[in-house]
Amino acid sequence: MHRIVVVIVAALVALAGFAPIGVTAVVLTPPIVADRAADAADFARLLSRLEADRDWPTIAALMHPDSQDVIPARAVVGWYESEFASKTTAELTVTDVQFEDWTWGVTGRRYEEAASVAFVQPYWTDGVRSDVSGTLHLVRHDGGWGWFFGASSDFVAGEIARYAPGGMGGLGTDTTGIVARAARFPDPLHAHIDAYWAARFAEAGRSYVPPRGVVGFSEPMPTGCGSADPRTETAFYCVLDR
16 A cells, blocks of 8 residues: 655545545556645545535536446435535645555445545535545546545435436436445446346336346356357356356
């Protein structure tokens, strides 16, 4: 684990208590780590500036793709509108940046070398100031950073039910099912395939029992239904191995 102390005036919000954020990286030399740490602090500053401007849609758009696959933007916007109904904020101060493995509590997916950004941020409620300490977990994707909304599946399911009862379209309308599916299938493509078949079974009035997971294979492998060969099978499902 690399530890870099970065003292930078930055801005951010109550993402810490509700949205752990992270950053992927490889084994880095100290100068590169310092650059990554400064970059992560810059992203935190951007988020806080958007919070101060009350630009909730842009904040939602900056979520990591894995978070966007589980949580509709309107649920994030709804939470912010409620949370900041009588509250304002300003720039935060980044006190520390560490690179470490981090697991998002909503899906249980683990991210290697995530950036944990510790900060202190001021808030005013009815004119009364309070300084809140927290940690943001950021994960890099496509050359940029992404943050994660929520620290637990129960919290996320509740916010989806409250502010986006229509669910995630292709992922269904049952908020508990959305989060459970995301935890079972961290790959969004697998989650959408499972949701598709769940919907088709429901339309036919049949009960659907999802597989426990998806196993990728590049060589022939034995199953309860016989051998599965990637040269002849693009996808293989065996009810006996369910």
